[in-house]
Amino acid sequence: MQTARVWRFRKGGNSNVLAPNLGAAAGFVILAGSTVTSSGLTVLTGDLGVSPGSAVTGFPPGILNGTKQFISGAGYNDIYVCMVRTSDDRAKGISCLVVEKDTPGLSFGAPEKKLGWNASPTAQVVFEDCRVPVANRVGAEGDGFRFAMAGLDGGRLNIGACSLGGAQRCLDEAVAYTKDRKQFGQPIADFQNTQFMLADMATDLEAARALLYLAACKVSAGAPDKSRFSAMAKRLATDSGSRIVNDALQLFGGYGYLRDYPIERFWRDLRVHSILEGTNQVMRMIVGRDLLRQ
């Protein structure tokens, strides 16, 4: 379920460090020559990763101090793409650094014990006097915020798409199960209540899918309202996805609650999509502000 952002990685100096292919999300996939690795990224919703009080000082050379909670793949990934504060100049004071796993001063917390997303390890990333050469900087000093913002729209679409996929699977499972399961002498699919629930699940899923595809077209085309649409699509797809999976669990009755059946895992896995890549409250803030700016 970890979302991926693809960067072409050629290390060795400012002019050719990384070319971002901005289409993306929270976990990065880095193509380092012929090596394909993945890494964690700070999502810019609250603080900007390394808190200003403990940010990089004297760049170059970069000396990183600070921690970042909730990094997908932390400790497993070979490369960490980090947005770090390199000056007090608000958004222009954020730079993008690539930190390799074996860099002295980089360490990781214990794996978090989570409700779901158990296929994707999550842990804290810790920087203690971690020295990063200037050759590991992506783009120019101060480009980090721009890179991160450019990637977030795509990341939100990825998370929304994960919810659509999980919800579609659970809808399909619910259709099959309700035709099979009999109560009061008939398949539960014959009850009007069941049909109404399935109809609403399918309608909500298609509406969320249509908005997500529209937002994807806007992001691909670089439309001026692409960020509003990806925030709307992420919010709708993830909220609708969780509701559809919850309804599927209900239609499975007690069996939906059992690990022997597939629904409960989707119920747990999709729950985090309303939190990741910016919470759905933050999505509403983005949409509301953009509407009022017009």
Ligand SMILES: Cc1cc2nc3c(=O)[nH]c(=O)nc-3n(C[C@H](O)[C@H](O)[C@H](O)COP(=O)(O)OP(=O)(O)OC[C@H]3O[C@@H](n4cnc5c(N)ncnc54)[C@H](O)[C@@H]3O)c2cc1C
């Ligand atoms: C399994 C998992 C994997 C993750 N992987 C990564 C990763 O790889 N990289 C990464 O960088 N991050 C990752 N994250 C972090 C994730 O992006 C954050 O948890 C998420 O953005 C929310 O931030 P927070 O936890 O600090 O919540 P908070 O910002 O503390 O929010 C708490 C509550 O307050 C609300 N709130 C906050 N600010 C406002 C506001 N201004 N207005 C209204 N309501 C507000 C929120 O909506 C929420 O309900 C991961 C998290 C999880 C759980």
